[in-house]
Amino acid sequence: MYFENFAALINMDGHGVYVWASVAVTLATMLWLVIAPLYKQRALLNEVSRDMQRQQDRELAAKTNPSAPSSSENTEESN
Amino acid sequence: MLSSAPRKMNSGFVAWLRRDLLLAYRRRGEVASPVVFFLMVSTLIPLGLTPEAAQLEKVAAGMIWIMALLATLLSVDGLFASDYHDGSLEQMLITPQLLPLPILGKVTAHWLTTGLPLTLVSPLLGLMLSLPIDGYLPLLCSLALGSACLSLVGAVGAALTVSLRKGGLLLSLLVMPLYMPVIIFGTATVNAAVDGLNWLPPLAILGALFAASVALCPLAAAGALRVTASN
Amino acid sequence: MSWLSKLFSKLFAKWLPNESSSWQWFYRLGSPKWFYRRSGQWLPWLSLAALLVLATGLVWGLAFAPEDAKQGNSFRIIYIHVPAAFLAQSGYFIMAIAGAIGLIWKMKISYMVMKAAAPIGAVLTFVALFTGAVWGKPTWGAYWVWDARITSMLILLFLYAGVMALQYAYHSIDAASKASAILALVGTVNIPIINKSVDWWYTLHQPATIKLTSAPSMHMDMFMPLLVMIVGFYLFYGVALILHTRNEILRRERKTSWVRELVNAKAGL
Numbered sequence: 001m002y003f004e005n006f007a008a009l010i011n012m013d014g015h016g017v018y019v020w021a022s023v024a025v026t027l028a029t030m031l032w033l034v035i036a037p038l039y040k041q042r043a044l045l046n047e048v049s050r051d052m053q054r055q056q057d058r059e060l061a062a063k064t065n066p067s068a069p070s071s072s073e074n075t076e077e078s079n
Numbered sequence: 080m081l082s083s084a085p086r087k088m089n090s091g092f093v094a095w096l097r098r099d100l101l102l103a104y105r106r107r108g109e110v111a112s113p114v115v116f117f118l119m120v121s122t123l124i125p126l127g128l129t130p131e132a133a134q135l136e137k138v139a140a141g142m143i144w145i146m147a148l149l150a151t152l153l154s155v156d157g158l159f160a161s162d163y164h165d166g167s168l169e170q171m172l173i174t175p176q177l178l179p180l181p182i183l184g185k186v187t188a189h190w191l192t193t194g195l196p197l198t199l200v201s202p203l204l205g206l207m208l209s210l211p212i213d214g215y216l217p218l219l220c221s222l223a224l225g226s227a228c229l230s231l232v233g234a235v236g237a238a239l240t241v242s243l244r245k246g247g248l249l250l251s252l253l254v255m256p257l258y259m260p261v262i263i264f265g266t267a268t269v270n271a272a273v274d275g276l277n278w279l280p281p282l283a284i285l286g287a288l289f290a291a292s293v294a295l296c297p298l299a300a301a302g303a304l305r306v307t308a309s310n
Numbered sequence: 311m312s313w314l315s316k317l318f319s320k321l322f323a324k325w326l327p328n329e330s331s332s333w334q335w336f337y338r339l340g341s342p343k344w345f346y347r348r349s350g351q352w353l354p355w356l357s358l359a360a361l362l363v364l365a366t367g368l369v370w371g372l373a374f375a376p377e378d379a380k381q382g383n384s385f386r387i388i389y390i391h392v393p394a395a396f397l398a399q400s401g402y403f404i405m406a407i408a409g410a411i412g413l414i415w416k417m418k419i420s421y422m423v424m425k426a427a428a429p430i431g432a433v434l435t436f437v438a439l440f441t442g443a444v445w446g447k448p449t450w451g452a453y454w455v456w457d458a459r460i461t462s463m464l465i466l467l468f469l470y471a472g473v474m475a476l477q478y479a480y481h482s483i484d485a486a487s488k489a490s491a492i493l494a495l496v497g498t499v500n501i502p503i504i505n506k507s508v509d510w511w512y513t514l515h516q517p518a519t520i521k522l523t524s525a526p527s528m529h530m531d532m533f534m535p536l537l538v539m540i541v542g543f544y545l546f547y548g549v550a551l552i553l554h555t556r557n558e559i560l561r562r563e564r565k566t567s568w569v570r571e572l573v574n575a576k577a578g579l
Contacts, residue, residue: 001373009373012383015448019372019386022441026390029437030546033430034357037553044560049573051564235496239489243479252475253493256468257500260507267514288503299496302413306488 091176092184099188109157110192113150117197120146121204132209139208140269143218144262146204147197147226152254154193155233156247158185159304163241168308178304179297186234186297194226214269217278221268224285228261231289231296238303260288340417342559343568349552356552360545367538375535384448387441389535393543395438395459398466399501401431401547405473406498409491419555421487422562424494425477426554430547432470439463458512462505469497483562 003009010016103110124142125135162168171181201222202215210218236254240246264281272278371389378385405427412420442460443453454460473490480486528536563569 002376003373012386013377015382015384015386018384018444018448022387022390022444023368023372025440026394026437029433030550033433033550034553037550037557040557041553041560044557044564045573045576048560048564048569049577052570052573235492239476239493240479242485249475249479252468253472256465256472256504257496259465260500260503263507263511267511284507291503295499299492303489303492306485306492 091174091180092187095171095181095184096188099185100191103188103192110196113154113193114196114200116153117146117150117200118204120149121207124208136209136211136273139205139210140214140218140273141266142208143201143204143210144222144225144265144269147201147222148229148258148262150197151193151226151229151233152251155189155230155237155254156250158189158234158237159241159308160237160246163308168241168304172304172308178301182234182238182297182300182304183293186230186300189234190227190230194230195223197226198222210269211273213275214273217268217272217282220282221265221285224282224289225261225265228285228289228292229258231292232257232261234300235296235303238300239307241304242307261285264288340415340419342419342422342563343566345419346556346559346572349556353549353552356545357549360542360549363538363545364542367535367542371535371539375532376529378532381449384445385532387445388532389539391438391441391445392536393539394434394441395463396540397543397547398431398435398438398463401427401434402466402469402494402501403498404551405431406491406494409487409494412487413491413495418562419559421483421491422558423551423555424487424491426551426558428470428474428477428490430550430554432467432474434547435463435467435470439467456512458509461512462508465504465508466501469501473497 001009003012010020012019121142124138128138129135159168162171172178174181198219201218204210205215205218233250233254236250236257237246239253240250243249264285267281268278268285271281367389372386375386375389377383405424408420408424408427411417412424439460442457442463446455446457446460447453473494476490476493477486480489560569
């Protein structure tokens with residue numbers, strides 16, 4: 001190691017504040033660039049599965065209650 | 080057919096140039112507003128900075144250039160807007176002519192109605208901001224060339240935002256960074272002359288920027304219009 | 311060009327379908343479904359590589375590289391500032407190239423890559439500006455100096471902002487993609503001009519102070535960690551770009567059967 005001990009590495013002859021602040025901000029933003037899309041992906045997949053659930057429910061409702069007006073199949077048949 | 084093609088191409092340019100000039104002549108009030116803006120902001124500068132001639136002459140060139148840029152930005156927003164709303168832009172898009180030529184005609188008309196008047200009143204502003212006497216000729220030359228660049232680059236931005244309702248603000252956001260080289264070399268031309276240096280090199284670079292914009296901007300604007308005007 | 315495509319198909323034979331004799335791999339890459347599947351397989355390895363290289367470069371640069379004779383230890387900011395600035399610049403070109411591919415070959419995926427590249431590039435530009443400002447304090451005594459490189463970076467941030475704003479301004483995905491692709495291409499033509507004119511402007515107004523970075527004259531012990539960091543940032547950029555592109559794919563293809571199958575498979579696990 002270039003520095004004599006760990007404290008010297010943190011201090012860096014008084015320049016440590018600048019160096020470590022830059023490193024901290026850079027790493028934080030980089031981490032955010034990776035974590036944010038992962039969260040977003042989960043939200044998107046959940047959204048798709050909710051959509052599918054809703055569609056399934058509608059189809060199920062249409063089967064059990066054929067006179068329900070909300071189903072798309074019904075309107076096609078009546079046409 | 081082939082022999083008539085060049086005449087036809089040319090007429091696309093001339094027809095749109097003539098039409099836009101005629102429209103501008105009929106709406107003289109609108110055309111005057113960038114120039115009035117240009118003059119008005121110049122009274123803000125002594126009020127906001129200092130009325131001292133010694134300090135004003137240092138910032139005169141830069142201020143005139145920045146105001147010219149803002150005045151161009153204000154007016155370039157409407158370059159395609161009214162044509163888009165009354166449907167004549169659609170007509171332009173479906174004509175068999177090369178699309179960049181009518182666009183170049185429109186941009187030329189825009190420059191004749193904003194860039195050129197701004198250039199012509201700029202000596203007056205120079206006088207008000209106590210620009211040294213050596214700066215006037217370079218100011219005229221650089222503004223004439225530079226404002227043409229501003230109109231050309233602005234046309235690309237106007238084409239990209241034509242169908243958006245709040246396009247004006249977005250347009251300035253898109254185009255401003257692209258204007259930086261013009262501002263740099265425009266002010267450098269005037270400042271070089273004021274400092275007693277050779278002001279032709281920065282002016283020559285401004286000329287090069289103009290040549291590049293004439294060649295490329297109508298093409299980019301044509302591509303942009305094809306995408307945006309149909310949406 | 312066919313030798314090039316043959317070379318590529320040989321190199322990537324493992325991941326490509328057998329019948330890919332010519333440019334088919336290129337079109338295959340254009341399929342969002344194919345890209346989503348494959349990139350899911352690449353991601354863990356790419357992330358691991360990025361993490362290892364970045365960790366190595368950071369520890370090497372911060373703790374083992376010698377200090378600069380003039381600037382002392384504050385020079386160590388170079389190990390994050392320069393790679394970030396580097397990627398911010400190349401990121402714009404990557405974005406523009408993706409846009410151009412979209413305009414020329416009408417490839418859906420490249421528009422998605424372009425859209426994903428814009429915020430990543432903007433964030434990296436911000437990082438470069440921030441670290442540059444912090445570095446400026448011990449070097450020049452001020453957080454902001456109108457240095458040529460910093461000014462160019464600021465303009466680059468504005469260019470990114472323009473592309474992103476245009477992307478969000480249109481409701482139609484098609485118009486948004488094409489319009490911002492054209493803007494990105496216009497910006498690409500302008501970036502060298504802007505950089506050169508800012509450089510020229512700077513030499514006109516300011517006598518040369520301490521230059522922040524002078525890579526060619528750098529000592530090898532200082533330069534090697536920088537090189538490692540640049541490679542690390544490229545790998546990181548790849549990971550971030552793939553992640554953002556995958557989300558864009560999901561957003562645009564959420565009605566398709568393959569996304570539904572994907573969700574079903576996930577739910578079955």
